[in-house]
Amino acid sequence: MTTSQTASPALSARARATFIGTVAILLWASLALLTTWTPSLPALQLTAMTFTLSTLAAMALWSLRGDGVIRHFRLPAKVWALGVSGLFGYHALYFLALKLAPPLEASLINYLWPLLIVVLSALLPGERMRWFHLAGAGLGLLGTVILILGKGEVGFDPRYLAGYAAAFACAFTWSSYSVLSRRFAATPTDAVGAFCAATALLSWLGHAAFETTVWPAAWQEWAAVAALGLGPVGLAFFCWDHGMKRGDIRALGTMAYAAPLMSTLLLILFGQGEASWQVAAACALIVGGALLGTGDLRKKPA
Template sequence: RLTPKQFGAVLLLGMTGVLGYNVAFFFGLQTVEASRAGLIIALNPVGITLLSALIGGEPLTPTRSLGVLISMIGAMLVISRGDIALLTTGIGSGELALFGCVLCWSLYSVIGRRAMLDLTPLTAVTYSATAGTLLLLPLALSHNLLQDLGSYNPAAFASVFYLAIFGTVLGFLWYYQAIRTIGTVRSGVFINFVPLFAVLFGVILLGENLSSSLIQGAILVTTGVWFTNHGTWSKQQ
């Protein structure tokens, strides 16, 4: 049974990591192309690092800052495929919504570490996901999404099931387990492996071309993750 303090924490987690993030993300994708959206989402480790230093009690060391920066550049290189033009277009409401995603996920990460001082990762994820789902329900009802369930084909249900189990339950749980074990900043920088693996699986499963930007980005992301984790890792051994 949750205490009032714990209830407030998981409610904030549901509002930021489930409600706020998803609403802002899909609103942004209505007007922003996927590649450009990916570039903005790649700023997640930067937001996590800054918020962790401001309110999370994790120091902003030069080594960590360098690692996050290198990893971010690598992720952007992979997503943009080396096309600098994606970085030079203007900012509209869609882009602002996606920056809101970054803020929501950064808050979800930092608040989550505080919440897990007296909650297990499984408890934090379960209650926050439940809270977020209940908060999303009025939006789903207002857009008649539940009434349209009968029109979805089996492939759509399979996709949703996959996202629910692997992308949400296991993904969120393992992420929180990592935060509890090695900290918010060191866990957050691994997010930049997401676009790398997305493009890599496109090469393996869909036969897409293996570009030089993927190889260069992979080297930068891996180097950045190593820098971010190496300084504190060496001290903990």
């Protein structure tokens, strides 16, 4: 059997897993739009409701498969620590950053996480950093900066240092969770359902402590909550876990910069944003960066 014959199935499996990971990016693009359709709901309550829905969906799937629900919660302590810190830790830090710093600056710092994934992935066994990975991620970051700057003036004020620190911790938390998932590749992706359950519980506790409960007043808000819980706050995390464990981490990190771009385009499409030269420039940079950063996926096996 030739080298190409043995390499092709492995490359194909890796490419399929990378494609599944991109589904998460596509779903996350709808997060901002769907969130704008739930204007009356407090942040932690919305998080709790959506993660509760994603947990119930996972449990229903397990039951239909005849797996049993309880066994999916029997996970090692270090797996629990990684999953809960990734899902709940990221969202808690993100909300904290938005509370302590202006949203534009907080968003800009938060979107360092795709670049951090590309950089941190070099620490994994068997992974090799190439110049086009960093260059692609850098173009994506530049496009995101232009996209966010186009929404208003960004001025880093020392008064908001705590918020900036929370935003960076947010980016580092998600990138670390994503990369470290590869070290737990033997853990089934179904474990994400257990992480969603823990995140829902902690979010309900946080909501009870810091917020006043406000239930959706119209069916449209309920529909948006359901869409969030099944899509960007549900299926997306399962797809991302699979992609991180079995796909090309650096390619996914580079392509992740498409999320803020597609999110902006969706907002424009639904009349909640305006087209501009910044959007066009960001589009060119992010798409160009994605093509550059995924160059090794398009190469034929030797």
